[in-house]
Amino acid sequence: MKMRFLVLAAGLVSAPALVAAQQTTLPSSTAAQAPADEGLTGSVSDENEWQDLGIAIPAFPTNASVATAAEGGNTEALGRNVARVVFNDLRNNGLFKPVGPDQLPAVAFPQVAAPTFDTWRGRSAEMLVQGFVKANDDGKLTVGCYLYDVALGSELARQGYVVKPEEWRRAAHKCADMVYSRLSGESPFFDSKIAYIAETGPKDRRRKQLAIMDSDGANHRFITNGQATALTPRYSPDYSRIVYLSYLNGAPRIYVYNIGTGQQTLVTQSANPTFAPRWSPDGRWILYSMAIAGNTDIYRVPATGGQSTRLTDSPGIDVGGSYSPDGSKIVFESDRSGSQQLYVMDADGSNQKRISFFGGRAATPEWSPRGDQIAFTHIGGNFRIAVTDPYGKGMRFLTDSWQDEAPTWSPNGRIVQFFRTERGSGKTGIWQVDLTGRNERKLNTPVDGSDPAWGPVLP
Amino acid sequence: MNRPILIAGLAAATLSLGACASKPKTLPPEPGTTTTTQTTAQNTQPAGPVPGSQADFIASVMSDTVNFDTDRYNIDASDQGILQSQASWLARYPNKSVTIEGHCDERGTRDYNIALGERRANSAKNYLVSLGVNPSRITVVSYGKERPLALGSDEESYARNRRAVTVTIN
Numbered sequence: 001m002k003m004r005f006l007v008l009a010a011g012l013v014s015a016p017a018l019v020a021a022q023q024t025t026l027p028s029s030t031a032a033q034a035p036a037d038e039g040l041t042g043s044v045s046d047e048n049e050w051q052d053l054g055i056a057i058p059a060f061p062t063n064a065s066v067a068t069a070a071e072g073g074n075t076e077a078l079g080r081n082v083a084r085v086v087f088n089d090l091r092n093n094g095l096f097k098p099v100g101p102d103q104l105p106a107v108a109f110p111q112v113a114a115p116t117f118d119t120w121r122g123r124s125a126e127m128l129v130q131g132f133v134k135a136n137d138d139g140k141l142t143v144g145c146y147l148y149d150v151a152l153g154s155e156l157a158r159q160g161y162v163v164k165p166e167e168w169r170r171a172a173h174k175c176a177d178m179v180y181s182r183l184s185g186e187s188p189f190f191d192s193k194i195a196y197i198a199e200t201g202p203k204d205r206r207r208k209q210l211a212i213m214d215s216d217g218a219n220h221r222f223i224t225n226g227q228a229t230a231l232t233p234r235y236s237p238d239y240s241r242i243v244y245l246s247y248l249n250g251a252p253r254i255y256v257y258n259i260g261t262g263q264q265t266l267v268t269q270s271a272n273p274t275f276a277p278r279w280s281p282d283g284r285w286i287l288y289s290m291a292i293a294g295n296t297d298i299y300r301v302p303a304t305g306g307q308s309t310r311l312t313d314s315p316g317i318d319v320g321g322s323y324s325p326d327g328s329k330i331v332f333e334s335d336r337s338g339s340q341q342l343y344v345m346d347a348d349g350s351n352q353k354r355i356s357f358f359g360g361r362a363a364t365p366e367w368s369p370r371g372d373q374i375a376f377t378h379i380g381g382n383f384r385i386a387v388t389d390p391y392g393k394g395m396r397f398l399t400d401s402w403q404d405e406a407p408t409w410s411p412n413g414r415i416v417q418f419f420r421t422e423r424g425s426g427k428t429g430i431w432q433v434d435l436t437g438r439n440e441r442k443l444n445t446p447v448d449g450s451d452p453a454w455g456p457v458l459p
Numbered sequence: 460m461n462r463p464i465l466i467a468g469l470a471a472a473t474l475s476l477g478a479c480a481s482k483p484k485t486l487p488p489e490p491g492t493t494t495t496t497q498t499t500a501q502n503t504q505p506a507g508p509v510p511g512s513q514a515d516f517i518a519s520v521m522s523d524t525v526n527f528d529t530d531r532y533n534i535d536a537s538d539q540g541i542l543q544s545q546a547s548w549l550a551r552y553p554n555k556s557v558t559i560e561g562h563c564d565e566r567g568t569r570d571y572n573i574a575l576g577e578r579r580a581n582s583a584k585n586y587l588v589s590l591g592v593n594p595s596r597i598t599v600v601s602y603g604k605e606r607p608l609a610l611g612s613d614e615e616s617y618a619r620n621r622r623a624v625t626v627t628i629n
Contacts, residue, residue, distance in 0.1 A: 203607060203610050204606065204610060205606075229605060231605075232570065251600055252573060252600070273573070276570040276573075291574055291581075294532070294577055294578040294581030294582065294585075295578075296578075317578070319570045319571055333570075335571075339530070363568040364569075379568075383568075403565075424612045426607075426610070426612075
């Protein structure tokens with residue numbers, strides 16, 4: 001059994017908002033280990049059979065129930081809550097058909113590493129996720145997570161996490177990520193966060209606040225109080241900052257909000273409006289749009305401030321922009337041809353080429369973290385979320401509603417979030433859909449929500 | 460004059476003008492620096508609006524608002540008449556400045572609408588400047604689709620919301 005210990009990058013440790021879930025060594029199970037390279041493959045673009053896999057997720061038992069500050073009050077209750085979070089992660093994304101701890105018998109602590117496969121075969125479970133919760137002497141918690149193939153009677157994967165009690169949900173998300181990755185062959189995404197705009201009030205006087213939450217809606221927090229309209233947030237790649245637009249002092253300008261210190265700074269000193277901010281994948285640059293005498297172009301500025309570089313110079317509206325994952329290219333939106341369309345350019349602004357020739361208009365492009373797709377808002381009657389490859393080929397619609405806009409990618413590039421506006425009332429909500437377009441659902445937010453921005457997987 | 464919008468907002472609230480019902484009223488106060496010179500008429504005599512006030516502006520011009528077609532920002536013949544009446548008022552009160560607010564209908568994406576509202580406000584500004592108004596007296600701000608005037612999701616509402624509104628300040 002290999003020792004797996006996550007080494008943390010120094011830069012990440014210094015970011016105050018970050019809490020790394022430390023991986024730890026786990027006792028091996030008695031089940032035979034399946035060869036690691038024999039994982040089921042498939043993509044959510046296909047209707048592969050693994051999506052119907054029955055996964056049993058009983059409550060995670062504890063070696064000794066002791067008091068903890070984590071939800072539940074003691075490690076035994078916490079173990080049930082951890083299993084519920086794993087269950088909800090796997091269920092809510094339409095990828096599997098899991099059965100959770102509230103429908104399953106309890107598992108004794110010694111069985112975690114020695115499953116009674118016959119019992120689970122009798123319940124028609126194909127996969128089994130077991131785990132445990134242990135309180136450590138230093139007040140932290142160790143959460144173990146095992147994935148078994150019931151039919152084979154073998155272990156597929158195992159991980160352990162050491163977390164502070166208040167970070168217990170991260171251990172559950174890491175466990176769900178391990179199961180998802182091992183079974184789908186895709187990269188993990190549950191242990192991640194979302195920044196968005198919380199909306200309240202009547203249509204003509206909407207209060208718009210910057211807010212953040214975990215990928216499953218937990219740990220919700222308002223960042224701004226709504227006195228100034230806040231729009232279009234984006235998490236920095238290390239989650240330490242959020243760049244967004246605010247009408248603070250009456251005019252639209254982009255600010256960087258530091259989550260650890262609560263301080264915010266104006267990105268550029270300008271007499272002109274600045275908006276539509278985006279990070280580069282390495283967090284070193286911010287793209288933004290600026291209107292001068294009515295003409296909007298795209299600029300790049302170091303995230304730490306300094307001199308801006310103008311990247312576009314067409315007389316039309318060039319706006320938005322999203323870097324390819326390697327940082328070499330930028331997809332953006334321009335109406336230089338007469339209507340909003342998608343263009344790709346090199347990161348220095350050269351080689352600008354239109355890629356959208358689908359009919360209708362195309363807006364708000366976002367490059368997938370995998371690099372293979374660009375999500376955007378297609379306008380042709382209704383506003384629909386669509387994807388295309390970076391050359392404008394293979395365009396597909398993912399949604400069909402009156403007004404869906406502003407897609408943002410899950411960290412693994414398999415799910416797109418966006419916001420949907422209700423005709424008439426103007427009420428908004430955050431939705432997500434996978435790349436098949438079939439698994440669509442609304443996220444639970446305390447109030448209406450728009451402008452979602454999904455950050456990367458936490459370290 | 461760093462807080463034109465704030466002052467306009469306060470003035471609009473004080474005078475409770477129907478035409479300004481969609482103006483922001485909850486902008487954050489800047490501690491200690493804002494000295495609003497309110498032009499409220501203290502006497503309640505029915506003597507008409509105070510000359511040079513926002514109420515006087517509304518009473519004097521053809522309209523404080525010009526409208527636009529979908530995705531357009533050109534000033535058409537009827538807009539020209541409206542802006543000419545605004546320019547005349549500004550010629551009469553050379554110490555007054557204005558903010559032009561650019562707006563869009565809800566059938567556009569957020570970022571694009573901020574850019575489009577900016578374009579519309581600038582079109583109105585440029586026309587006023589062509590009529591002799593000093594550009595330093597005009598500031599522009601785009602609200603994109605954030606502050607609709609008409610609340611329906613229909614063509615009539617959209618047409619009313621695609622607008623540039625002139626608001627007097629100080």
